[in-house]
Amino acid sequence: MIDPIVAIDRLRAAFRGPAKHRTLHAKGRFYGGTFTATTRAAALCRAGHLSGAPTPVVVRWSSAGGNADVPDTQPDIRGMAVKFRLADGTSTDLLSQTSPRFPTDVPEEFVALTQASLDPRSMPLFLAQHPRMLPAIVAGIRARGVAAHVSFAEPAYYPIHAYGWLDAEGTRTWVRYVFRPVATGADRLARTFTGPDRLSEEMAARLARGPVTFEVWVQLAGPGHDPHSAVSVWKGARKLLAGHLVVTEELPDPEAGGSPTVFDPTRVVDGIELSDDPILRFRPSAYAESISRRV
Template identity: 75%
Template sequence: MIEPKVAVERLRTAFGGPDRHRTLHAKGRFYAGTFTATAEAAELGRALHLNGEPVPVVVRWSNAGGNADVPDKKPDIRGMAVKFQLPDGSSTDLLGQTSPRFPTDDPAEFVAMTEASLNQLTFPLFLLRHPRMAGPIIAGLTSKAAVSHHSFAEPAYYPIHAYGWLDAEGRRTWVRYVFKPTATKADRLSQSFDGPDRLGAEMAARLARGPVTFEVWLQVAGEGHDPHSAVSDWKGAREVLAGRIVVMAELPDQDPLVFDPTRVVDGIELSDDPILRYRPLAYGESIGRRT
């Protein structure tokens, strides 16, 4: 497995981003909101933020690239990271992206893919050498995961990893999340936003009009659905509405706040997904460089 120091160094070199920025998702803004779970979520999971009472969340919307100076108009995958702040003072994080599937279970292949994707001339050659990754990448292109998005409020975001939810009796259910927007093209603002930070400006204007809401849906694993692989395609999975995230206001910069998908609380278990297990190692290397 690729050493985290090597992975971070290669990614930072590929993007040429400034020091003291995140290695990936370097450009983003923080927002305050709440999450309220549904009764169906409370039946599946005993974690404190699933009891139906509103809990505070910190949301960070971001561009996926590693250079914060790149303007928002450039096509890119977007990210939505959410930190759920539980009543007992603990927190748990989910990190979503606009791409619905992840292309590999190998961190080294992910680094190589990211490097190759920055050169449109050579990227097809990379896919020829890694045919297993073509399906998820094509799925992302088909779903317009990496486009010049109009707003952070309109696309769906996919936390790619599965988690084990434990109910009050200790029974485990493997789930994946989807953050589905309630915003549509029909309710867009009348003004246009064309500057290098247009997504942030659009969100500021949108929040001045009112809250931004996302529904949190669960895909519930069934037969043949592998919770220990980010590549596993859960076709036909049962879907459950687990709650709603309501974002109300922008926050001042919260750096070096870290969103870690392995930060879980009682009632939620990690899978053995190798990408999931690798991420905190890479984040630890990255945060050391940022601070």
């Protein structure tokens, strides 16, 4: 497996982003709100934030690239990271993206794909050499995962990893999340936003009008569904509405003083278990290396 230092070196060189910024998802803003789980979710998972009581959340919407100077008009994958702050002082994170599927289980291949995607001349050859990635890339194109989005509030976001939900008796159910927007193109603001920071400007105006809500759905793994692979497709999986995430305000930048806020998909609490997904297991070491360069 690729060394995290090498992975971060290659990604930072590819984007040529400013020093002390995130290696990926460099451009983003922080927001606050609450998450409230449904009774059906609470029956399947004993985790505190799924009890049904409103749980504070910190949300960071971002663009996927590693250069924060790239304007929002540039097509990109968008990210939605969510930190759930439980009543006992613990927290757990979900990191999601607008592309519904991940192309590989191999960290080194993900780094190489990211590098190739920044050079239109090399991308066709890369895909010819890695044809098994094509279905996930096609799924992303169909879902408009990479686009010049007009709002962070309108796309669906997909945390790509499966997690084990444990109920009060310890029975495990493997789930995958989807954040589905309530907002549609029909209820956009009358004003058009065109500047380099149009996504954050649009969100500020949207929140001035009222909260932004996402339905949190989960797929429930059944026979033949692999929770330990980011590329696996759960055909025919049963779906359940797990709760509602309501964003109400933009927050002051918690990183303004130089201390990074870390969203880590392996940060879990009692009632939630990690899969053996190799991409998931690699991410904390890569994040640690990236964070070390930011501080």
